[in-house]
Amino acid sequence: MRSQNSSQAVLAIEDWQNAGFGLYLHWPFCQAKCPYCDFNSHVSDHVDQRRWLSAFRSEIARYGALTGGRVLSTIFFGGGTPSLMHPDTVAGILEAAQETWTWANDIEISLEANPTSIEAAKFDAFRDAGVNRVSMGMQALNDADLKRLGRLHSVDDGKRAFEIARNSFDRVSFDLIYARQDQTLADWEIELREALSMAVDHLSLYQLTIESGTAFGARYDRGLLRGLPDEDASADMYELTQALCADHGFPSYEVSNHAKNGAISKHNMIYWTYGDYVGIGPGAHGRVTVEGQKMATTTPLMPSKWLNQVEKTGAGDAEVETVSAEDQAVEMLMMGLRVNQGVDLIRLGDLGKKENFLNNINNLEEMNLLERGSGHLRVTPKGRPLLNAVLRDLLVD
Amino acid sequence: MTDLAKIRNFSIVAHIDHGKSTLADRLIQETGTVQDRDMKEQLLDAMDIERERGITIKANTVRIDYTADDGQAYVLNLIDTPGHVDFAYEVSRSMRAVEGSLLVVDSTQGVEAQTLANVYQAIDADHEIVPVLNKIDLPASDCDRVAEQIEDVIGIDATDAIQVSAKTGVGIHETLEAIVTKLPSPSGDPDAPLKAMLVDSWYDAYLGVIVLVRIIDGHLKKGDKIKMLSNGSVHHVDRIGVFRPAMETIDTLGPGEIGFLTASIKQVRDTRVGDTITHEKHGTTDALPGFKPSQPVVFCGLFPVDNAQFEDLRDAIEKLALNDASFSFEMETSAALGFGFRCGFLGLLHLEVIRDRIEREYDIELITTAPSVIYHVYLRDGEMIELHNPADMPDLSLVDRIEEPRIKATILVPDDYLGDVLKLCQDRRGIQQDLTYAGTRAMVVYDLPLNEVVFDFYDRLKSVTKGYASFDYQMIGYRQDFLVKMQVLVNEEPVDALSTMVHRDRAEMRGRAMCEKLKDLIPRHMFKIPIQAAIGGRVIARETLAALRKDVTAKCYGGDATRKKKLLEKQKAGKKKMRQFGKVDIPQEAFISALKMDS
Numbered sequence: 001m002r003s004q005n006s007s008q009a010v011l012a013i014e015d016w017q018n019a020g021f022g023l024y025l026h027w028p029f030c031q032a033k034c035p036y037c038d039f040n041s042h043v044s045d046h047v048d049q050r051r052w053l054s055a056f057r058s059e060i061a062r063y064g065a066l067t068g069g070r071v072l073s074t075i076f077f078g079g080g081t082p083s084l085m086h087p088d089t090v091a092g093i094l095e096a097a098q099e100t101w102t103w104a105n106d107i108e109i110s111l112e113a114n115p116t117s118i119e120a121a122k123f124d125a126f127r128d129a130g131v132n133r134v135s136m137g138m139q140a141l142n143d144a145d146l147k148r149l150g151r152l153h154s155v156d157d158g159k160r161a162f163e164i165a166r167n168s169f170d171r172v173s174f175d176l177i178y179a180r181q182d183q184t185l186a187d188w189e190i191e192l193r194e195a196l197s198m199a200v201d202h203l204s205l206y207q208l209t210i211e212s213g214t215a216f217g218a219r220y221d222r223g224l225l226r227g228l229p230d231e232d233a234s235a236d237m238y239e240l241t242q243a244l245c246a247d248h249g250f251p252s253y254e255v256s257n258h259a260k261n262g263a264i265s266k267h268n269m270i271y272w273t274y275g276d277y278v279g280i281g282p283g284a285h286g287r288v289t290v291e292g293q294k295m296a297t298t299t300p301l302m303p304s305k306w307l308n309q310v311e312k313t314g315a316g317d318a319e320v321e322t323v324s325a326e327d328q329a330v331e332m333l334m335m336g337l338r339v340n341q342g343v344d345l346i347r348l349g350d351l352g353k354k355e356n357f358l359n360n361i362n363n364l365e366e367m368n369l370l371e372r373g374s375g376h377l378r379v380t381p382k383g384r385p386l387l388n389a390v391l392r393d394l395l396v397d
Numbered sequence: 398m399t400d401l402a403k404i405r406n407f408s409i410v411a412h413i414d415h416g417k418s419t420l421a422d423r424l425i426q427e428t429g430t431v432q433d434r435d436m437k438e439q440l441l442d443a444m445d446i447e448r449e450r451g452i453t454i455k456a457n458t459v460r461i462d463y464t465a466d467d468g469q470a471y472v473l474n475l476i477d478t479p480g481h482v483d484f485a486y487e488v489s490r491s492m493r494a495v496e497g498s499l500l501v502v503d504s505t506q507g508v509e510a511q512t513l514a515n516v517y518q519a520i521d522a523d524h525e526i527v528p529v530l531n532k533i534d535l536p537a538s539d540c541d542r543v544a545e546q547i548e549d550v551i552g553i554d555a556t557d558a559i560q561v562s563a564k565t566g567v568g569i570h571e572t573l574e575a576i577v578t579k580l581p582s583p584s585g586d587p588d589a590p591l592k593a594m595l596v597d598s599w600y601d602a603y604l605g606v607i608v609l610v611r612i613i614d615g616h617l618k619k620g621d622k623i624k625m626l627s628n629g630s631v632h633h634v635d636r637i638g639v640f641r642p643a644m645e646t647i648d649t650l651g652p653g654e655i656g657f658l659t660a661s662i663k664q665v666r667d668t669r670v671g672d673t674i675t676h677e678k679h680g681t682t683d684a685l686p687g688f689k690p691s692q693p694v695v696f697c698g699l700f701p702v703d704n705a706q707f708e709d710l711r712d713a714i715e716k717l718a719l720n721d722a723s724f725s726f727e728m729e730t731s732a733a734l735g736f737g738f739r740c741g742f743l744g745l746l747h748l749e750v751i752r753d754r755i756e757r758e759y760d761i762e763l764i765t766t767a768p769s770v771i772y773h774v775y776l777r778d779g780e781m782i783e784l785h786n787p788a789d790m791p792d793l794s795l796v797d798r799i800e801e802p803r804i805k806a807t808i809l810v811p812d813d814y815l816g817d818v819l820k821l822c823q824d825r826r827g828i829q830q831d832l833t834y835a836g837t838r839a840m841v842v843y844d845l846p847l848n849e850v851v852f853d854f855y856d857r858l859k860s861v862t863k864g865y866a867s868f869d870y871q872m873i874g875y876r877q878d879f880l881v882k883m884q885v886l887v888n889e890e891p892v893d894a895l896s897t898m899v900h901r902d903r904a905e906m907r908g909r910a911m912c913e914k915l916k917d918l919i920p921r922h923m924f925k926i927p928i929q930a931a932i933g934g935r936v937i938a939r940e941t942l943a944a945l946r947k948d949v950t951a952k953c954y955g956g957d958a959t960r961k962k963k964l965l966e967k968q969k970a971g972k973k974k975m976r977q978f979g980k981v982d983i984p985q986e987a988f989i990s991a992l993k994m995d996s
Contacts, residue, residue, distance in 0.1 A: 024955055039956075078954075206951040231921075235946035256951050271955040285956040296959060331958050334965060338953060367923060387949040389923050392968050 015328075015347060016289045019275030021067070022074035022267050023097060025056060026281030027082040028303045031114075034150040035215035036177070036208060040283030040301050041080045049089045055310040056089075057096040059280040062315060064100035066290050067278070072101035074108045074267035077131075083113035087125035094130040108171075108266040110135055115161035115174075116153045123168040133171035135204070135265075136162060141191045145180055150215075159198075166200055171263060173202030178241070179234045180208050182227040188237050189244065196248040201263035205241055206256050207234055238385050254339045255384060272339045274332040274347075280316065282306035287323070287331075294323040325349050330395060333377075337387060342378025360394050370394070398587075398616065398651035399472045405580045406474045406495035406611070406655060408524075410516050412509035412867060415501050416531040419563040420572070421459070421477055427569045428461045428473075430641055458609060458655060459642040465577045473576055474655040476596070478515070484743065487597070488515055490671055490688050492522040494596045494611040494655065497580030499572065500547070504530040504560070505537040507546050507838065509867035510809050516551055527575045528558035534565050542836065550835045585652025590681040591615035591674070595625075596655070598668040600719045604636070606662035610650070610674060613685070617650045617658065622677040626684045627669050631677050632660035665722050691723040693741025694802065694872065695748055695851050696785040698729050698766035698894065699755070700737030702974060702985060706761050707736045713759035714738055717751060724751060729786070733894045733976050733983075734764055739786055745851055764976075764985045766894045767992045768851045773800040773875055787896040790882040793933060800875040801898075802847040805830065807840065808858070810866040815839045817861040825849035826878075826900060844873065848898060853993050883908055883937075885991075886929040887915070890979045894988050904930075908938035911991050918987040921945035926981055 030041040075097060077090065094109065110133040111126055113119055123134070138158050140146045146154065153161070165172045176195055178188050195203060208228070210220045219225040229237065242252055250258040254272060257265065270277055279286030279297060282305070286297040298318045300306045310316040323331065329351035336343035345352045361377065364370040369383035369390050383390050411417035425431050461473040476495055478488045492498070498519040502508055519526055528547055530540045544555040559575055561568030597609040610617070617623070621634045636659040638646040650656045662668060671688030675681045701710045714726050725741035742748040748768060755761055772784040775797045784790060784799075806827070810818050812834070822829070822843045831842035845854075850870065858866050883904055885895040895915075899907045908930025915928045923945050930938040953961055975982035 209951050231945075231947055232943075238947060255949055255953070268954060271953075271958070277955050279955060283956070285959060287955070287958070298959075327962070330965070331962060334961060335953065335958060369923060385947045385949050386923055386945055388965075388968070389945055389948045391965055392972055393923070395965070396969060396972060 014289050014292065015294070016274075016276035016287075018344065018347060019273035020073040020266075020270050021070050021101075021275060022076065022270040022277040023060075023072060023101075024076050024078060024267075024277055024279045024281075024284055024286070025082075025093060026279070026284040026299075027077060027079040027085055028282045029084055030079065030081045031084070032150065032152055033215075035219075036149060036211070038211035038214050038217075039078075039080070042303055044303070049086050051307060051311075053089045053092045055307050055316070056093045056280060058310055058314060059316050060093070060096045060100050063278045063280070063288070067101070067276075067288065070101055071104050072097065072107065073104045074270060075110070076267040077111040079112055081114050082111050083119040083122065083126075083134075087122055087129050090126055090131065091129035108133055110265065110267055112137065113161075113165070114153065115158035115165075117157060117160065120161035120164040123164055127168050132169060133173070133265075134165050134169050135202075136165060136172065136174040138162070138174040138195075139177050140180070141176070141194055145183070148181060149177060162198065171202070172200040173204060173265070174199070175204045175206065177206050177208050179229050179237050181225065183229065183237075185233065185236050185240060189240060192241060192244055196245065196250060199250060199260070201260045202265065203245070203250055203258045204256055205245070205258065207238065235385060242381070252340075255387065269339070272335045273341075274328070274335055294328055296321050296323050326351060333394065334391060337377070337379050337391070340378065342376040345372070345375055345377055356397060357394070360396065364390060364393060398649050399654060401585060401587075401653045402582050403469060403471050404474070404582055404653040405471060405497065405576050406476070406583055406653065407497040407499060407576060407580055408476045408478050408491060408495050408519070409499045409501055410478075410512065410519050410526075411501035411531075412503070412506075412511040415503040415506065415509070415512070416563045417477070417501050420499070420501055420529070420531060420561065420569075421475060423563045423566060423569045424461060424473075424475065424573065425459060425642070427566070427573065428463045430459065430461050457642065458640045458657075460639040460655070461641075463573055463577070466574055467577075471577050472654070473573075476655070484747070487691075489518050489522075491596060492518050492524065493688075494594055495522075495524070496583055497525040497527065497576070499529050499576070500526050500551075500553075501529045501531050502543055502547060503532050504540050504543045505532050505535050507543050508550050508809065508835070510807050510869040511867060513551065513807060513809075514869040514871070516553075525580050526553055527572075527579050528553065528555045529568075529572060530558050530560050531563055533560045533567065534562040546835050546838075550840070583653030585612065586614045587616065587652050589614035590679055591617055591621075591623075591676045592681045592683065592685070593617060593650075593674040594685055595668060595670055595672040595674055597670060598662075598665050600665050601659075604659045606659070606665055606668055608658050608660070608662070608668055608674075609655070610658060611655050612650050612652050614652055614681070615676075616652075617674075619646075619648060623658075623660065623674050624677045624680055625669070626673040626675060626682075627687075630667070632662060634658050634660045665719055670722070691743060693723065693725050693743060694770060694847065695742045695744055695768045696739060696771065697742075697748060697768040698731065698734065698737050698739050698764075698786070699752065700731065700734040700764045700766070702762040702764055704735045709759065710738065710755070710761050710763075713755045713761060714740070717754060721751075723747070731766075731788070731894050733892055733978055734766070734988075737764075741785070745855070764988055766988050767897060769898065770802050770847045770851055772802075772880065772898060775800070784898075787882050787898050788893045790896075790898075798877050799880040799898075800877045801880060803873050803876055804845055804847050804850060804870040805873045806843045806845050806850065806868065806870040808843070808866055808868050809838055809840050810862055812837055812839050814862040814865060815841070818858065818866060821854075821857055821861055825854060826903070845870075846878070846900075847872070856993075881932050883911075884931050885911060885915070886927075886931060886936075887919070887978050887983065888926045888981045889929075890981075891931075892978055892983070895991060897992065901932075904932055905937050912938045912940040914991045914993070915987060916940045916942050918990055919981065919983055922981060924980070 028040055028042050029044050029047055109131050111131045113134045113136050115136045115138055139149050139151055141155055143155050210216050245258045249260050252258050253264050276288050277286055282303045283301045284299050288295050297320050299316050300318045306316050329348045333343055351357055368380055371380050409417050457477045459475050463471045463473050465471055476491045478491045500516055540560055544558050547555040559568050559571050592613040593610045596611050598606050601607050619637045624631050638644050639656040673684040701707055718724055723743050726738045729737050729739040774782040774784045776795050777797045826849055827843040827845040830844055833840050879901040880898050881901050883897050883899050884891050912928045912930055925944045926942040928940045929936045975984050
């Protein structure tokens with residue numbers, strides 16, 4: 001890292017400054033658990049939001065002490081279902097964040113929301129609390145598939161909530177999951193065209209992934225999850241998605257994310273460009289540079305455990321580990337090759353100079369999977385859908 | 398030393414699972430040879446693999462003291478022999494050391510192929526044979542039918558067959574009485590010079606080589622200086638004893654007796670099975686007929702999955718070879734698999750046993766290449782090469798003709814499955830020699846090329862007959878056929894470990910099948926991969942493995958960095974376990990699976 005070079009200490013910046021500084025807050029509660037979701041979510045009827053607010057505020061203060069003087073670029077409420085939070089809880093958290101860090105003038109404050117009427121009723125209050133972008137879990141635009149995905153809303157609910165959202169916020173994104181059971185390429189094209197006609201400035205389009213530890217995972221292992229598209233069908237869907245979105249002014253800027261007129265998710269871009277982010281709440285991860293060392297932080301997964309720990313000990317960490325220079329380079333590639341701009345080769349440090357690594361790049365360039373330009377390494381359109389395989393070949397010894 | 402008239406030496410002949418080991422356990426228990434508290438199942442099968450698979454690999458011996466109904470005390474020596482065809486040779490030499498056999502047949506199953514193979518060996522050795530019908534406690538038991546079958550198929554009188562349940566103990570006493578009354582006592586001259594047969598030998602970490610002997614004439618005592626007639630080597634006997642089945646030292650072994658000696662011998666290879674042992678001074682010069690040494694017939698390459706374990710593998714193989722003279726090995730290098738060993742085995746089971754022992758006892762993960770037989774390659778200049786590895790096949794222009802080993806296979810099968818068995822044998826280039834019936838069971842005899850059998854014949858046979866067929870074989874010699882070496886090219890590069898010898902008429906079919914298999918076994922890469930089978934330079938089959946089209950994580954945010962990094966590391970480790978051919982990674986299981994035929 002450049003900061004470790006003392007002769008340049010005056011000019012040196014810490015690596016994270018290449019990408020910015022964000023705050024992630026995890027609200028772990030949901031009304032129901034979705035069968036495909038492997039995020040840390042819990043169903044609970046009784047949540048004492050005042051206790052949770054105090055815990056969040058206390059953690060913000062603790063991290064503030066470690067990262068004093070920084071400018072905060074983004075805040076993201078993720079979950080779980082953060083739209084289940086009381087707007088006062090959101091307001092209280094943002095107040096603490098504002099007291100702790102200097103906010104960037106164009107700070108982006110996003111909140112994930114379920115597209116139901118109950119939550120849509122709170123949108124204005126969230127906006128008044130400071131939220132300026134929502135990301136809605138629409139997931140599908142037909143009722144049968146919404147049911148299969150375990151969603152509680154209907155297409156009509158979703159569209160009504162979306163209308164409310166676009167009136168409340170300038171910036172609205174929504175998620176769809178595709179490559180679903182029994183979905184054909186033609187089905188997806190119709191649905192995607194409708195989505196593009198609705199979209200405001202951002203779309204996240206995820207291929208359904210069967211994760212172990214989920215209800216879908218268990219069903220899949222027992223051979224009961226039928227009708228999933230094979231590799232060729234899902235590749236066709238991916239290609240169609242890229243082309244159709246670009247045609248409609250929503251080019252992809254990341255594997256699964258599309259933005260109009262550059263309205264990218266600045267918070268997520270901090271992850272992909274390997275900036276620093278503080279992660280607060282049960283199961284939240286962070287990467288925070290403290291005294292020149294990049295630290296990886298984790299927290300307890302169980303909501304009650306995290307809450308009690310913060311209240312009793314004043315710190316919500318489960319593990320705090322230094323990320324080695326080599327691991328930083330690997331994470332930087334893993335995240336950075338997902339986005340169009342790619343990875344700044346200088347930031348890879350020693351790895352970027354290893355002969356073996358450079359040979360791997362050459363081989364992958366020959367296959368038209370990677371390319372270099374302006375000091376950056378990025379995947380080609382051909383390489384992007386193969387990114388996992390590209391990474392394996394890139395990092396092999 | 399025991400009076401000759403009071404000795405009975407016998408073995409037990411049975412098909413696998415017909416209850417041989419359980420019967421041996423009962424005989425040992427009934428006579429009080431082993432205290433009940435020391436009793437465990439399959440007492441004579443010492444190795445884990447023997448117990449697990451329910452098979453006997455090494456011959457084992459037990460001396461049983463039995464006071465018969467006539468009031469006389471007898472010494473019964475049981476040599477328990479392997480039942481499997483791979484170890485037929487061990488069976489034949491053990492048979493020479495005893496005078497009688499119990500023929501154990503499962504009364505619910507009837508005579509099977511291995512019953513036949515082993516009983517013929519007993520008949521060859523002039524044994525008196527006592528039929529025993531086992532498992533009479535089971536509802537499906539049908540003693541009359543099975544007795545009739547023994548008379549029809551084997552041709553020995555089964556009217557007095559003893560009905561036994563080794564499980565419940567019924568008939569065990571009758572069996573002991575039959576051993577005493579029906580089997581002959583050995584003959585021998587106690588006053589003649591020492592003449593003993595070296596029946597078997599194995600290595601013990603504490604005692605050195607243990608030699609199992611059968612005394613023909615004279616006496617053997619502790620402290621004797623003995624001489625091996627084959628090479629004149631002299632050893633000082635430091636221990637003599639018998640097995641009960643634990644080792645028990647005694648002072649003297651006399652004519653007709655079976656026991657062991659140790660004489661500070663370092664290697665099993667220094668003791669030739671079948672050799673004649675006598676005293677250094679005043680010994681006999683009259684050697685026993687002896688046995689020809691057993692020859693490996695099946696060869697394959699064993700390579701460590703982790704190349705760094707090559708030296709460990711060498712160590713493991715050398716240690717195993719100390720105790721198994723029938724197993725041969727030499728170093729082999731493969732472009733694909735790195736350093737390993739080309740090993741020779743008595744048969745497929747022997748191969749599996751050795752491989753399992755290396756993996757289990759020495760904790761080395763192995764890649765096993767396709768088994769091959771020994772081809773006789775006659776060159777134009779008249780020279781004959783024994784080809785153990787298709788990769789070593791000389792240039793075709795130098796070759797005059799190739800001969801391959803053939804076997805006589807005996808298969809017993811319920812007639813419902815006969816059609817499938819005949820088809821299987823025909824598909825494997827078999828020539829039918831005989832087809833007879835015993836009740837509803839057919840006995841087919843085929844002349845088959847060994848190379849069609851060594852690989853997956855037995856698996857296929859079990860599968861097409863739902864496990865109802867039994868199979869045994871013996872080598873019958875070499876015959877010329879139109880054989881060619883088929884190479885497999887992956888992404889235009891030949892993969893030596895996948896080369897096989899095939900019959901020219903079947904090469905296209907085999908080549909297509911292998912290419913199709915490999916197409917499924919090799920994961921998609923980021924480029925398309927041609928997979929070809931070729932003879933010489935000519936491609937005879939081709940498949941194309943399409944390029945990978947999609948492998949990307951859909952969602953990857955801040956919380957995923959650590960998890961996805963671990964996943965990536967795991968995938969990288971998985972990639973390391975594969976073998977690289979040019980730019981292509983081939984999973985290790987492909988080297989065996991590609992050769993399996995589905996029909």
